[in-house]
């Protein structure tokens with residue numbers, strides 16, 4: 001949970017913590033402002049191109065220096081697709097389209113307390129180029145094949161989603177008889 005305000009953000013009066021709308025909440029006795037703890041909402045994408053997934057090495061906390069799926073927080077006036085398109089354009093200079101909602105994960109803070117939700121989408125590049133340029137909040141970025149995934153992944157959701165993608169990829173290959181034979185020859 002975010003910290004409670006001590007002063008009213010509208011009229012600067014001291015807030016009092018009283019029971020309102022089923023919970024103890026900071027309330028302004030002067031103007032009636034009530035501080036609600038709204039959930040934070042983030043969007044992340046499994047961007048796939050030719051059996052490779054787009055990963056970014058984070059340039060900011062949390063999990064600075066570790067590899068994650070691209071994405072970020074939604075602004076109040078955005079829908080998820082617009083938020084992801086904005087974040088991915090800022091982080092790696094790619095234009096993408098959303099293909100499907102994969103899962104919704106809880107978002108926790110550093111102490112493991114729930115603070116919001118993370119919407120995870122499957123996406124694909126729509127531009128002519130899949131060349132990535134490193135931008136805001138990102139130290140490095142690249143396309144990774146299923147056997148090239150870095151060990152130092154940022155979040156539990158990163159590991160889970162990459163696992164889901166690799167499983168789908170290998171089950172698709174196993175269902176194709178030619179691929180199946182080739183796989184065993186290689187092994």
Ligand SMILES: [Zn+2]
Pocket residue numbers: 008009010011012013028029030031032033
């Ligand atoms: Zn007030």
